Every structure is written in C-alpha cells, then in structure tokens.
Amino acid sequence: MCAHLYRNLSRDFPPMTFCPPIQSHQRGGLLLHALLVRMWLILGCLILGALSSSVSWAGAGDLTTARPFQVGEQLTFDISWLNITAGTAVMAVSGPGTEGGQSLVKLVTTAQSRPAITKFFPVDNRVESLLDPATLLPEHLTFKRREGKKKEDIEYAFQQKEGKVTVLKGGTTEILDMPPGTQDVISCLYYARSALSLQPGAALTMNVYHDKKNRKLDVRVEEIETISGPWGTVETARLLVVMPFQGLFLNQGNIRVWLTNDERRIPVRMKAKVVIGSIVADLVSGWQASTAAP
DSSP states (O other): OOHHHHHHHHHSOOOGSSOOOOOOOOHHHHHHHHHHHHHHHHHHHTTTTSSSSSOOOOOOOGGHEEEEESSEEEEEEEEEETTEHHHHHHHHEEEEETTTTTTEEEEEEEEEOOHHHHHOBBBEEEEEEEEETTTTTTEEEEEEEETTTHHHHHEEEEEETTEEEEETTEEEEEEOOOOTTOOOTTTTHHHHHHOOOOOOTTTTEEEEEEEEEEEEEEEEEEEEEEEEEEEEEEEEEEEEEOOOSSOOOOOTTTEEEEEEEESSOOOOEEEOOSSSEEEEEEEOOOOOOOOOOO
C-alpha cells in the first residue's frame, strides 16, 4: 500500500499542480486530498513495528491479559493540518473469531474525511486484518478503499510458514513470495506494542507487505518525553520511524510516534512534517481501559 499510495499521490499531485493559478477552494481541496492520503499512510504503513524473530505467546483465550491491547479496545484519532481537522481514524480490536478452525482476532482500522473536507474529496477507507494471537502474525487482510470516485477492494491471504501470499485485486489472483514472519500495514502496530523495547536507543526493523512488495521499516526509540493532550499529561516513549522511500509531501521519510510508557503502550500522538507545517494525529478517545468487545 505504501508504494501504491505514493504513486497515486505523485500522479494526482505532480510538482506543477501548485503553479497555475487556481481558486482558493480548489487549492484547499488539493492540499486536503494530499493530507488525507498522507493520514492513511501514517495510520497504516508508517506506524512502527518490530520483527527480530518469531515469538511464541499465549493462546487466543489469554489475549486480554497477555497483551498491551485487549479485545474491545477502540482508539479514535483526530487528524489535523495547520489547525484544520481534516479527518478521523479509528483503530479497533474485535473477536475472537475463527477461520478454518483457527482462533483469530480481528483488527479494524477506518479513515474518514470530515464533512467539510468530503465536499472536496470524500475518503471512507476500511482495513480488516485477521491476526493469529499466538504469533501476532497476520493471516488475512482486506482493504476497501473509497477515495473520491475511486473504489478498490484488495485481499491478501498470508501463508506465513510457506513464505507465500495470495493477492486478489481487480478480479485477478496471484500467488507471490514474501519473507516468513511478515506483517501487514495494520498488524505491525499491535506487534510493536507487544514486542518493542521502549528503552531510549532501542532500534528494530520489520518487513511490511503490501502492493505486491516487501518493505523494510526501521524504528528507533529516541527518548522518554512527557506530553499533554485530550488524554491529559502522560509519560511517553517518542519513537522515530524511518522510511526507505520518499513522496511529494514527505520530509526525509520520517514519522514520530508517541506511545504511553506503561503496560498499555497506547499511541497517543503521531506527527509527520510536510512541505508546509505538520500533520498531527491526536488520540481523542480510547485511552480509558476497555471492558468489552465492540
């Protein structure tokens, strides 16, 4: 998805897009379109992860006590740019369920534009990832993309032991190679919250698969920092996610993520510098303890 979205971003917004004189509302629509695409990158493939080796964990029945996240957790983020709230993203954990007799947990992430932005460019994306709670590796992912007039559905079925992935896109099915132990664009965050050391100086690398490509993402823990927001004042670990590629609105390919420095490791803020200002995703709901599945 990372490369796919960046290609679309470059295609839709070449450098000359901003040169010809255009109406102010059109200019705003173009910038906010780019913002919402960038938002999706932040909440999907640019969020941190860690992959050093296969990890054996408790079974599905122990998920609510063995992980920083729990079934029933729902995190809601407001996405802003230059003090403009452009969209809302929700990350939820539901389940457990089964597929082929295997116990799985469903991770659901949605991204939607706010009504004022929808007038220019509506966004209503949904990603569902079925996760093996014993390994925290994805088994199946569906991406329903609704951006403007574009509608696209993509499915990935991961065969982790065999190092294969079945891709269904546009009515075409392909079986491709991937490194065993690969994460998807959603599962990487939940894996990281369980496996990543939050000690300053810690560094890890992971494989993320999407758009028929394997991408390596590096993450480093910069320092422990106290920040304030809708959640109050909390101690966090500030993380730097280093991207191996750049896009039109990307500054050095870096994203910063703040995780609460406690047993839940909640992502309370994500920030990316762009050509003008920064895009910020702030948690506005979900820091309270979850008690039941949605």
